[in-house]
Amino acid sequence: MKVIIAKDYDAMCRRAADLLFAQVVLKPESVLGLATGSTPCGIYAQLVEKYNAGDIDFSRVKTVNLDEYVGLPVENDQSYRYYMNSNLFSKVNVLSDNTNLPNGLARDVSAECERYDGLIKELGGVDMQLLGIGLNGHIGFNEPNDVFDKGTHCVNLTKSTIEANARFFKSIDEVPKQAITMGIKTIMMAKKIILAINGEKKKEIAKAAIYGPVTPKVPASILQMHPDVTVVLDEAAAELIK
Numbered sequence: 590m591k592v593i594i595a596k597d598y599d600a601m602c603r604r605a606a607d608l609l610f611a612q613v614v615l616k617p618e619s620v621l622g623l624a625t626g627s628t629p630c631g632i633y634a635q636l637v638e639k640y641n642a643g644d645i646d647f648s649r650v651k652t653v654n655l656d657e658y659v660g661l662p663v664e665n666d667q668s669y670r671y672y673m674n675s676n677l678f679s680k681v682n683v684l685s686d687n688t689n690l691p692n693g694l695a696r697d698v699s700a701e702c703e704r705y706d707g708l709i710k711e712l713g714g715v716d717m718q719l720l721g722i723g724l725n726g727h728i729g730f731n732e733p734n735d736v737f738d739k740g741t742h743c744v745n746l747t748k749s750t751i752e753a754n755a756r757f758f759k760s761i762d763e764v765p766k767q768a769i770t771m772g773i774k775t776i777m778m779a780k781k782i783i784l785a786i787n788g789e790k791k792k793e794i795a796k797a798a799i800y801g802p803v804t805p806k807v808p809a810s811i812l813q814m815h816p817d818v819t820v821v822l823d824e825a826a827a828e829l830i831k
């Protein structure tokens with residue numbers, strides 16, 4: 590794992606955005622694996638800035654997102670499709686047909702999971718996958734478990750994740766209880782991975798993920814086994830690993 594420590598959140602976002610930027614410049618038809626949540630907001634803002642400056646072209650880029658809540662229509666402002674449209678897709682020249690998220694409204698959820706893995710395969714795999722990390726070590730919505738989950742699947746969100754995500758909803762009761770997520774195998778098949786971590790709250794989990802034992806109890810720890818991972822942290826998240 591390559592570890593980059595940036596001064597603060599903005600600097601962390603610039604470093605992560607630079608890696609995505611370089612990926613697209615070097616391979617304009619890249620398949621980018623994207624994440625939602627608060628961590629990548631500033632990273633997407635940086636990419637939009639580079640696009641507005643005329644430095645990056647998304648017209649041949651394809652995207653696949655990690656996950657989507659089950660049961661939220663895309664018009665719901667907490668759906669991950671809505672998040673991606675408002676933070677990135679509507680602000681750059683990526684073609685809407687080239688942007689992909691699991692369909693959280695699919696009637697047959699297991700068929701949808703199979704379709705999503707098939708789609709990623711058809712696209713030739715993910716060139717660069719951006720990840721955030723949950724307080725419990727989840728990546729995508731692969732929650733701590735006794736085994737590493739494999740392909741795209743439907744998960745029951747843990748109490749800790751529901752509580753963490755309640756900040757985005759009017760009340761905790763509105764937080765969906767399930768999500769469709771790429772599995773650990775799907776994530777590990779990406780050619781390159783960027784793990785972005787910021788904030789004091791994540792310092793323990795950052796240390797466990799980067800230097801702790803590889804265990805499904807800390808799903809992000811599996812990234813230690815991937816040949817090309819860059820972890821970009823701000824100083825607050827890196828406090829225990831400096």
Ligand code: F6R
Nearest residue numbers: 624625626627628721722723729
């Ligand atoms: C979101 C995702 C999640 C988040 C994680 C951290 O697509 O896959 O794993 O990256 O929950 O979320 P934030 O960045 O809001 O702390």
